[in-house]
Amino acid sequence: MSITQASPPPAKKQRPPPQSTVVTAIEKVTPLVTRISVTGPDLAPFAQAKPGAHMKLFFPAGVWPPPEGVTNAPRPPSRTYTPRRFDAEKSRLEIEFVMHGAGIASDWAAKAVVGDRLLVSAGPGGGYPVPEGISNLVIIADDTALPAAGMVIEALPHTCHVNVICEIENAGEERVLSPIVASKPQWLHRAPGAAKPASLLQAAAASLSEQPVGTYYWIACEAAAMRSIRDNLFARAGVDRKRVHTRGYWKYGDTNYPDHDYGED
Numbered sequence: 001m002s003i004t005q006a007s008p009p010p011a012k013k014q015r016p017p018p019q020s021t022v023v024t025a026i027e028k029v030t031p032l033v034t035r036i037s038v039t040g041p042d043l044a045p046f047a048q049a050k051p052g053a054h055m056k057l058f059f060p061a062g063v064w065p066p067p068e069g070v071t072n073a074p075r076p077p078s079r080t081y082t083p084r085r086f087d088a089e090k091s092r093l094e095i096e097f098v099m100h101g102a103g104i105a106s107d108w109a110a111k112a113v114v115g116d117r118l119l120v121s122a123g124p125g126g127g128y129p130v131p132e133g134i135s136n137l138v139i140i141a142d143d144t145a146l147p148a149a150g151m152v153i154e155a156l157p158h159t160c161h162v163n164v165i166c167e168i169e170n171a172g173e174e175r176v177l178s179p180i181v182a183s184k185p186q187w188l189h190r191a192p193g194a195a196k197p198a199s200l201l202q203a204a205a206a207s208l209s210e211q212p213v214g215t216y217y218w219i220a221c222e223a224a225a226m227r228s229i230r231d232n233l234f235a236r237a238g239v240d241r242k243r244v245h246t247r248g249y250w251k252y253g254d255t256n257y258p259d260h261d262y263g264e265d
């Protein structure tokens, strides 16, 4: 009888520790969206953020770094946000927070003041690789995905035609998606007390007129709505899967929704 020795489990990949930044500016973009700028010495990797990239923000900042001598402290709870704009010269990162109600990130942003600390991941991850030769793009997004939509619009070739559909709370939430590239979104205002988030996006996607051959789709919103829009595009409109990029940004009733829901299950 031969005895085989079990191989040791693969070493768990150590994620880099969060970096400390300081709030330098706070600006109300709309009644429900606050733009917060932070600065720090190690933000340079954000210059490489792809359109629609994400990062982690950790709360509360006060618990990090762990006391001297503590080597295995868990990282604080995190939430996923978009590194909307990075100014390399000033080492300044802009983040746009939707005040959706109670949640550690939304609560932090509502109370933030200049000088507060914010823990940010070591760099950006993910993002949308803009297809080569793209000539037509449909963007379907809710308010949490408007920062990412702005980044996507700015990364497109100027010859690309963009059709943007956004669901927001009300007319007061309409805004310029990019100060650099003009766009004319179709704004969908949630009815007061609307039953389901992103239901207007689902209806709009279901009644989309026929798009030119070769159109691409970038879709980011509440996760269940994203799936329904995705299914509809494939089943009803017969859209080629390769032309569709979908991402769930949050899920109704779920706290800390994962950052890697591309709806491909």
Ligand SMILES: Cc1cc2nc3c(=O)[nH]c(=O)nc-3n(C[C@H](O)[C@H](O)[C@H](O)COP(=O)(O)OP(=O)(O)OC[C@H]3O[C@@H](n4cnc5c(N)ncnc54)[C@H](O)[C@@H]3O)c2cc1C
Pocket: 053, 054, 079, 080, 081, 082, 083, 095, 096, 097, 098, 099, 100, 101, 102, 103, 104, 105, 106, 107, 143, 144, 145, 147, 148, 197, 248, 249, 250, 251, 252, 253, 254, 255, 256, 257, 258, 259, 260
């Ligand atoms: C790739 C990616 C990029 C993102 N970028 C941004 C961004 O730039 N700006 C931004 O504001 N958000 C962004 N989000 C969404 C954000 O991560 C979630 O809204 C997150 O849940 C907020 O954390 P929280 O601590 O405030 O709430 P949580 O503690 O996670 O959730 C508390 C409760 O609030 C609900 N909730 C969460 N978000 C919403 C919402 N938008 N509307 C209504 N109810 C909600 C949850 O279902 C839960 O019941 C992004 C998400 C992803 C995956």
